[in-house]
Amino acid sequence: xxxxxxxxxxxxxxxxxxxxPLNATLHWxxxxxxxxxxxxxxxxxxxxxxxxPIAVKDNIVTVEQPTTCGSRILTGYTSPYNATVIDRLRAAxxxxxxxxxxxxxxxxxxxxxxxxxxVKHPLDPARVPGGSSGGSGALVAAGVVPAAxxxxxxxxxxxxxxxxxxxxxxxxxxxxxxxxxxxxxSSLDCISVFGATxxxxxxxxxxxxxxxxxxxxxxxxxxxxxxxxxxxxxxxxIGLPREYFPGDLHPGVKAGCDRAIARLRDLGATLVxxxxxxxxxxxxxxxxxxxxxxAANLARYDGARYGNRQGDGDVRALYRATRGxxxxxxxxxxxLIGTYSLSAGYADAYYNRAQAARMRIVQDFxxxxxSGIDLLFTPTAPSPAFKAGEKTDDPVxxxxxxxxxxxxxxxGIPAMSQPLGRTEGLPVGGQLIAPAFEESRMLATAALLERxxxxxxxxx
Amino acid sequence: MKVTAEEVRRVAxxxxxxxxxxxxxxxxxxxxxxxxxxxxxxxxxSLDAAGVFVAGPAESPLREDEPKPGGLARPPAAIxxxxxxxxxxxxxxxxxxxx
Numbered sequence: 001x002x003x004x005x006x007x008x009x010x011x012x013x014x015x016x017x018x019x020x021p022l023n024a025t026l027h028w029x030x031x032x033x034x035x036x037x038x039x040x041x042x043x044x045x046x047x048x049x050x051x052x053p054i055a056v057k058d059n060i061v062t063v064e065q066p067t068t069c070g071s072r073i074l075t076g077y078t079s080p081y082n083a084t085v086i087d088r089l090r091a092a093x094x095x096x097x098x099x100x101x102x103x104x105x106x107x108x109x110x111x112x113x114x115x116x117x118x119v120k121h122p123l124d125p126a127r128v129p130g131g132s133s134g135g136s137g138a139l140v141a142a143g144v145v146p147a148a149x150x151x152x153x154x155x156x157x158x159x160x161x162x163x164x165x166x167x168x169x170x171x172x173x174x175x176x177x178x179x180x181x182x183x184x185x186s187s188l189d190c191i192s193v194f195g196a197t198x199x200x201x202x203x204x205x206x207x208x209x210x211x212x213x214x215x216x217x218x219x220x221x222x223x224x225x226x227x228x229x230x231x232x233x234x235x236x237x238i239g240l241p242r243e244y245f246p247g248d249l250h251p252g253v254k255a256g257c258d259r260a261i262a263r264l265r266d267l268g269a270t271l272v273x274x275x276x277x278x279x280x281x282x283x284x285x286x287x288x289x290x291x292x293x294x295a296a297n298l299a300r301y302d303g304a305r306y307g308n309r310q311g312d313g314d315v316r317a318l319y320r321a322t323r324g325x326x327x328x329x330x331x332x333x334x335x336l337i338g339t340y341s342l343s344a345g346y347a348d349a350y351y352n353r354a355q356a357a358r359m360r361i362v363q364d365f366x367x368x369x370x371s372g373i374d375l376l377f378t379p380t381a382p383s384p385a386f387k388a389g390e391k392t393d394d395p396v397x398x399x400x401x402x403x404x405x406x407x408x409x410x411x412g413i414p415a416m417s418q419p420l421g422r423t424e425g426l427p428v429g430g431q432l433i434a435p436a437f438e439e440s441r442m443l444a445t446a447a448l449l450e451r452x453x454x455x456x457x458x459x460x
Numbered sequence: 461m462k463v464t465a466e467e468v469r470r471v472a473x474x475x476x477x478x479x480x481x482x483x484x485x486x487x488x489x490x491x492x493x494x495x496x497x498x499x500x501x502x503x504x505x506s507l508d509a510a511g512v513f514v515a516g517p518a519e520s521p522l523r524e525d526e527p528k529p530g531g532l533a534r535p536p537a538a539i540x541x542x543x544x545x546x547x548x549x550x551x552x553x554x555x556x557x558x559x
Contacts, residue, residue, distance in 0.1 A: 063533040080532040080539050174516050187515040213523070217516040284498040295475060302476065304550040309541070315553050316476065324478025332477060333487070336468065337494055339475040350498065356507030363510075395490055396497045412515045 005037035005051050005095070012053040012097050015144040022120045022142060024135035026058045027065045028098030035064075036095035043093045049207050050093030052200075055139045055148035058099040059106055059182040060191065062086055065096075069182050070104040070114035073307040073326030083180020084215070085149060085191055085208045092207040097145050100135030104328045105298065106151055106184050108132045109159060109401040112392055113330040120388075122164065123425065127385040130160030130401075133194070137164040140194045141427075147204045148194040153185045154286045155405025157192035158417040162380035162429025165419045165455065167195045169205055169443070172436045173412030174219035176205075177212030185293040186217075188286075188409050198418060198447040202227040205439065225440050229447050234268035236374050236445065241276040244378035244404050252423020253379045255459040260420045260430050261377065263452050269445075274368050274376070278360040282406040283399055285361065288341050288354035289410070294331075295338030301326065333395060362411045369435045375445060378404050380417040380429035404431060414439045418446050421459035428459065463492040 013030040033053075040050060056062065059069045061079035068074045086096060103113040111119040111134025119134040121127040122142040129138040133150025137160035140148050150157040152170045161168025170192040181191055191208065195201025203226075211220040240261065245254070265271055303309040303322030311321025327335070341350035368376065382403060391398040408415035413436050417429040434442035465488045472479045479487065532539075542549035 080534045081530070082533075216520055219517055278504075281501060281504065284500050287494065288498050288501075299476075304553070309551075315551050318551055319476040320478035323476055324480075327477070332479075333490060333494070335475050335477060336471050336487070336491060340463075340467070340471045340491070340495070341498075343471065343474060349502075353501050353504075353507060354498075355512045356510035357501050357504055359510040359513045360504070360507070362513050394493070396493055399497075410513075 003037065003041050005041045006034060008051050008053065009033040009037035009095060012095065012145065016098055019139065019142050019144045021125070022122060022138050023117050024101055024119050024138040024142075025055070025098045026068055026070070026101050026116055026135070032064055033095060033097065039090060040093045040095055047091075047093030048203060049089065051095065052093070052147060053095045053097040053145045054089055054204065055097045055100050055136050055145045056086070057102050057133050057136050057148070057150045059102060059151055060085060060149060061180040061182065062096065062099065065099050067099070067182070068116070069106070070102045070116060071326065071328065071331070072115045073301050073322070075308055077306070079180070081180065084177040084212045086180065088208045094207070100133070100139060100148065102135055103132035104331050105182070105294070106132040106153055106156055107294070107330050107334055109398050110386070110388070110391065111135060111160070112388060113328060115328055118388055121385050124385070126387055127426070128163070128388050130163035130381070130385065132156040133192075134160050136194050137161055137166060137168070140164065140166045140196055143196075146196045147200050150192050150194055151181055152190045152192045152409060153188045153290055154409045155402040157194060158405045158415060158429070158431060159381050159402055161194055161417040163385040163427065165422070165427025165429075167198050167201045167416065167418050167446070169193045169195070169201045169416040169439070170408065170414060171205060171209065171439055172219075172414045174217055175209050175221070175414070175437070175439070177210070177215040177218045179212055179214040183297040185290040186297060187293060188290060198443055198450050199227055201416075202443045202447070221437055227440075227443055227447055229451070230444055232268040233264060233445060233448065236269045237372055238264055238269045238271050239274035239368055239373040239376045240271055241274050241279065241368070241376055241378060243276055243279050249379060250383040250423070252384060252426075252459065253382065253428050255423065256420035256428035257379050257430055259459050260449060260453060263449060264377065267448060267452060272373065274373060276364040276368060276407065278357065278364050279407040281357050282361055282410055283403055285354045285357040286402070286406045286410060287337070287399055288350050289358060291334040291338030292342050292351050293338070295335045295342065298331070298335055330395070358410050361407055365407070365411045365413060365433075375442060376433040378431045378433070380404060380431040384423055384426035384428055408433050412436065414442055416442060416446060418450060419455035420453065421455055421457050423459060427455075463488055463495050
């Protein structure tokens with residue numbers, strides 16, 4: 001059988017094969033791509049993503065391919081149902097290209113914590129692509145696929161998008177169904193999108209957004225509008241939160257932001273100084289709340305309900321052996337921290353305090369947007385992609401790579417990263433943050449900025 | 461505040477996680493570093509009036525409590541080690557009270 005979409009499938013397979021040195025994929029097969037092409041071929045010609053190959057992070061479940069979450073504990077697991085986003089991508093005509101490598105259970109900022117080895121940065125194999133959705137980001141950056149799905153709990157799409165030089169969009173919490181996303185931090189988790197361009201990411205997000213009766217946290221909102229590029233940004237007020245531009249910001253990141261800010265001003269936007277004083281507490285707040293939720297969510301991997309059963313004897317020995325052998329070091333650390341912060345005698349000092357701090361962080365955003373600010377602009381990450389192994393010995397240093405992306409995750413509001421330029425050859429990303437459900441405003445602004453910025457140029 | 465090896469061992473038991481003795485010193489040091497880092501939230505002073513942020517819709521939508529087919533692509537017997545007479549067979553869960 002030869003059709004136009006079979007050709008797309010064959011070309012995608014060739015690119016996936018050529019990209020194997022990146023270690024960005026955990027599963028793909030040419031015959032599955034052919035089947036995807038045949039399925040899409042039967043749809044009407046106007047389907048919004050018809051023929052677009054899309055990579056999917058391996059914590060989103062699929063019937064035809066295994067789902068490992070980058071963990072030994074799920075080796076050999078294949079879901080008996082598809083995530084809602086898989087059904088929606090297929091209904092829009094997309095081809096599910098592959099499952100992508102990730103930090104185990106999406107816990108990490110470099111995609112070095114996968115049981116299946118680290119993902120390499122497409123521009124420099126000695127560096128990390130960011131994480132935890134590093135496989136998806138690397139494949140889009142390498143031109144293997146135009147778009148990919150990732151997931152965010154505390155910035156796991158925006159940060160790798162910044163490192164890899166692609167677009168990464170986290171929607172409002174509740175905008176996209178999480179049915180079939182393996183749970184990590186339930187009050188934070190969002191399926192999110194990588195795109196080679198703002199327009200591509202926007203089209204994919206539109207296709208997967210919408211209420212789902214199978215996810216009680218999904219929200220009933222009117223469908224997202226197609227991206228409409230404004231003529232200018234006249235009348236738009238963009239806030240620059242001073243806490244996100246510290247004195248020790250990497251000079252290349254600062255230069256990229258300065259150039260983008262000048263361009264936003266040229267396009268007619270009014271740039272104003274603003275303060276989000278509690279954002280500096282976002283990382284410690286996140287590293288109490290997310291591990292606490294993870295400790296609860298990962299209790300199901302015990303060898304009886306899920307997970308490769310290990311050990312024998314009594315049931316506790318089975319649980320402990322299954323979990324002790326099945327989880328890697330970062331997941332174990334987070335389960336222990338989460339259990340610690342929830343345990344008797346510590347819950348008030350840690351978990352309950354973090355919940356209150358989260359409220360303060362949210363209130364700062366509300367105050368900024370209520371004061372007439374339409375969007376916020378910040379750097380996405382404090383530095384370009386770092387070297388593999390550079391932060392693996394110090395978990396806190398690794399956590400701080402997410403210092404600018406964590407706050408919007410805690411607040412449940414939309415945010416995105418887009419490429420601003422390069423410093424010494426490495427991409428630098430800038431972040432736009434919007435009020436809840438204002439993705440269209442954010443994406444339109446990003447699209448105009450993208451048109452007026454040479455993101456491949458060195459910035460100084 | 462110092463996290464001790466004994467606390468790590470106790471938390472590991474609560475979390476049903478086997479931790480090798482050889483791994484305990486490094487794990488204790490890392491836990492201590494993380495706990496010291498998150499302790500900066502103490503700087504925030506009283507947070508009693510802050511309230512608690514609830515992600516997602518203000519009210520959980522409810523639907524009629526009617527059984528609906530799960531829509532599984534494979535039957536239960538194909539997704540578990542043992543499935544007999546309509547039941548998943550799991551290890552005996554009898555000894556949870558001890559240690």
